[in-house]
Amino acid sequence: MAAGCRQVLQWHRLVPLPGPRGATPPHLPRLQRPPRAAASSQAHGQGVPLPPCKGQAGAPAPSRGPAGLLQAEPSSGGQRALEPDQALRLVVDMGFSETHTRRLLGIDPGIRPEQMLMVVSELMLLGLEPDPVCKVLQKNPRILRLTDKQLKNRAKHLRQLGLGGGNLQHMAHCCPDLFTMSPKHIDALVSVLKDRCLFTGQQVTEILHSCPRVLQEDPSALEYKFQYAYFRMGIKQQDLVKTRYFQYSMTKIKQRHIFLERLGLYQTPDKKGQTQICNPSVNSVLRVPETEFLAKTAHSTSEEFEVFKKLLVREELEEKEGPSTSEEDSDSSDDEED
Structure with a gap:
C-alpha cells in the first residue's frame, strides 16, 4: 500500500x-x-x-x-x-x-x-x-x-x-453509491441525526460507518425510524449506535417489536422511562436470525409469526385507507337518513 x-x-x-500552475490542493x-x-x-x-512494457527493454530511461x-x-x-x-x-x-x-x-x-x-x-x-x-x-x-x-x-x-x-473501506463495499450521492442529500441526513435525533458528531460518524445504507434513506423516514426506537421501544442514542439499529429495515423492526408487544413480552416505557416488565435487549430482538428470535425471545412458532405478519400488513393498509373509508361510511349513512 x-x-x-x-x-x-x-x-x-x-x-x-485546476487552478494556478503549481498550486497544491489543500x-x-x-x-x-x-x-x-x-x-x-x-x-x-x-x-x-x-x-518496462514488452518490446521496450532497450528504451531510453525517461520513457x-x-x-x-x-x-x-x-x-x-x-x-x-x-x-x-x-x-x-x-x-x-x-x-x-x-x-x-x-x-x-x-x-x-x-x-x-x-x-x-x-x-x-x-x-x-x-x-x-x-x-x-x-x-x-x-x-x-x-x-x-x-x-x-x-x-x-x-x-x-x-x-x-x-x-x-478503514472507515471508508467498509462503507464503499456496502454502499458504492456513496461517491455519486449529492452532498446536499448527505448533509440533510447528517442534519437529521445531529439536530433532530440529538446524536453527537462522533456518534454520527460511527452510524455512517457501521450502517452506511443509512445514506440511502429519505431524511423524513430516517427521523421516523429514530422516533420509533426512542419513544415506542425506549432505546436511547448510545444504545442505538452500539446495536447498529439503523441498519435494519423499518419492516423488520416493526414486525418483531409489535409481535413481542402483542405477546406481552415488550412494553413502551412511561414518561419516567420505566416498564412493569424487563424488555428484551435490542440485540436479542433484531440482531439474531428469525429462528433464534422465535425460539429464545418470542417463545413462539414460525407459523404464528407468519400469520401475524399478514395481519400487520392488513392493519397498516386499513390505517392508510381509514380516513377515506370512514368518510364514505358517513356519507352513506346520511343518505339513508334522508
Missing part, C-alpha cells in the same frame, strides 16, 4: 490540476511527504521507475517513468493524454494486479485512460486499497464520469465527516 501511495502522489505531482501536503530516500531522489528530478509517459500534450480535460498501455503500467505500479488493471480499463471503454487514473488515484488517497477500488468502480461505474473537481470535493466532504481510511 505504501508503494502504491507513493506512486499515486507521483501521478498527482505530474498531472496538471488536502495533499500531509500525504506528499515521501520517505527520506525517495525525497532525495525526487529532489534531483528523478521519477519513480516503472516496469520508463511517469515523467516520460506524460510528456504528451494535455487533453481537453486538462490532463496529459495517455495510451492504454501506458495507463496500464502506471496503475500496475500503484499496486494493482495486471488482471484487475485490465478489468478497470474495460469497465467503461468510453473513459480516457488519464481520467481513469485520476479517479483511481483519488480513491487511493482516501485510503482505499487496490482491491476495494476495483470493486467499487465495478459496482458504480458512474464514479468514472466524475470530474477532477467533483471527486476532490466529495473526498473533502467525506473527510470532514470523519470518513476516511
Whole structure:
C-alpha cells in the first residue's frame, strides 16, 4: 500500500490540476511527504521507475517513468493524454494486479485512460486499497464520469465527516453509491441525526460507518425510524449506535417489536422511562436470525409469526385507507337518513 501511495502522489505531482500552475490542493501536503530516500531522489528530478512494457527493454530511461509517459500534450480535460498501455503500467505500479488493471480499463471503454487514473488515484488517497477500488468502480461505474473537481470535493466532504481510511473501506463495499450521492442529500441526513435525533458528531460518524445504507434513506423516514426506537421501544442514542439499529429495515423492526408487544413480552416505557416488565435487549430482538428470535425471545412458532405478519400488513393498509373509508361510511349513512 505504501508503494502504491507513493506512486499515486507521483501521478498527482505530474498531472496538471485546476487552478494556478503549481498550486497544491489543500488536502495533499500531509500525504506528499515521501520517505527520506525517495525525497532525495525526487529532489534531483528523478521519477519513480516503472516496469518496462514488452518490446521496450532497450528504451531510453525517461520513457520508463511517469515523467516520460506524460510528456504528451494535455487533453481537453486538462490532463496529459495517455495510451492504454501506458495507463496500464502506471496503475500496475500503484499496486494493482495486471488482471484487475485490465478489468478497470474495460469497465467503461468510453473513459480516457488519464481520467481513469485520476479517479483511481483519488480513491487511493482516501485510503482505499487496490482491491476495494476495483470493486467499487465495478459496482458504480458512474464514479468514472466524475470530474477532477467533483471527486476532490466529495473526498473533502467525506473527510470532514470523519470518513476516511478503514472507515471508508467498509462503507464503499456496502454502499458504492456513496461517491455519486449529492452532498446536499448527505448533509440533510447528517442534519437529521445531529439536530433532530440529538446524536453527537462522533456518534454520527460511527452510524455512517457501521450502517452506511443509512445514506440511502429519505431524511423524513430516517427521523421516523429514530422516533420509533426512542419513544415506542425506549432505546436511547448510545444504545442505538452500539446495536447498529439503523441498519435494519423499518419492516423488520416493526414486525418483531409489535409481535413481542402483542405477546406481552415488550412494553413502551412511561414518561419516567420505566416498564412493569424487563424488555428484551435490542440485540436479542433484531440482531439474531428469525429462528433464534422465535425460539429464545418470542417463545413462539414460525407459523404464528407468519400469520401475524399478514395481519400487520392488513392493519397498516386499513390505517392508510381509514380516513377515506370512514368518510364514505358517513356519507352513506346520511343518505339513508334522508
